[in-house]
Amino acid sequence: MKPQLNHLLEALPSDVQDRIFHSLELIALPLGQVLYESGDTMRHVYFPADCIISLLYVMENGASAEISMVGNEGIVGVSLFMGGLSTPSRAIVQSAGSAYRMKSHLLKDEFNRHGDMMLLLLRYTQSLITQMAQTAVCNRHHSIDQQLCRWLLLSLDRLNDSKLTMTQEQIANMLGVRREGVTEAAGKLQRKGVINYNRGHITVLDRPKLEALSCECYSVVKRETDRLLPHMAGNSLHGIEALKPGHLVS
Amino acid sequence: MKPQLNHLLEALPSDVQDRIFHSLELIALPLGQVLYESGDTMRHVYFPADCIISLLYVMENGASAEISMVGNEGIVGVSLFMGGLSTPSRAIVQSAGSAYRMKSHLLKDEFNRHGDMMLLLLRYTQSLITQMAQTAVCNRHHSIDQQLCRWLLLSLDRLNDSKLTMTQEQIANMLGVRREGVTEAAGKLQRKGVINYNRGHITVLDRPKLEALSCECYSVVKRETDRLLPHMAGNSLHGIEALKPGHLVS
DNA sequence: GAGCGTCTGTTCGCTAACGAACATAGACGG
């Protein structure tokens, strides 16, 4: 199966694609792999193809919470070009798949041309900021039920499938709540016929209903992302067919 | 009283300062003034001098929560140069004072030189991201008591004074909690001799104790900000004495 | 097909925070 491409890479004009083409390695990312630990210096950045990476903050007592989710609409490692070389967040593979990996200094070089790549990355970072801010508000004001819906929708948008592989325990870690809380919330959704849950395999049966049950946070983030990165919707490929990875690393 | 300068402006090399000098207007910002409403196109950016601006998200039902706080270490309006021309957040004056205002297109011109101003603004944005992310986690896991301490400390750092003018109602809006919750938390702090609260006037009596009672979120954000913007600590003035506003607008 | 580990479901008491209602008490203007 050919992996999906990354929308940020697709959106670049072909001269930029040609330039960075050979710097990309397609790598497989198994569930749970940690790309960065809090405070790590970033040696690579990652353009997810068909995986999802979660950015989460881990507290001293081990409690955690996801602050944003990156799929093939984005890049993991924004703090590299923002000027810090690390962040206090952990990046972990939430849904297994593949990603294009690029060495930090090569991305920085491209960024420092101050061309299309820079503009695109900054816009993407802006959409990431929106996602984090909305997460903060959502954590404050919305119920687990609502947040689960939001989270499922964000995940769905980053896959091209209505099925996701994810235990309730894992979801609980992302949302920063108890596993039992997720069990209850998922149970309600299942009884309403919105989803089907089976030992780590969730199938979304009724997406419109899921959207109706979600808090507004999902749509706010979605609308803002579409506004900032309109090309993502069109899915246009300018000569991106040439974009194949230099080599495959397991 | 001469207003404090803005640390971002101070940190710029003198040639940049000379170039943007005449574009800055010193303006007075009364408590509660809204600089941007959610979704507004930004006509100006603001470099706070001795005021504090809160960025908050307001939900459909009117509930709100602060996602970050900007004082003279920063700038209000980062989404301008990030590529969006607006954000879904509201910027409101949390503590009255003055700020340097600059027309959006002039800042963008300077940013587009891709020089020191750009680097500085991106680094500052990175520190803002940390603040938002930590706020998200804090909203999830910490008690009102702890969050109040964090909030007071962040405010203190942005003033040069141990007194702040702020009713419990206002704090509650920032934290996104009930006013009664703040009353209780503030009452505890007062009984412990950490603060003194008097009809909208808070005096911090024992900052070390306040830090001890706060959650780790304050120190994480502070450490990361110091790391990203070390010049802020040194308070170095490179020829910034020349930086006087073009004219004062009430 | 037996056994074990993991995932899901359910229960119980507990606490933090909520919403509403009301009491006091400074501050400030007339």
Next chain:
DNA sequence: CCGTCTATGTTCGTTAGCGAACAGACGCTC
């Protein structure tokens, strides 16, 4: 000096979510 407004304090019942403990149930391995 009085009345009024606003800020703060306090109470009460309710609820969402927590922590702990345990029961079933599916799926994989041997």
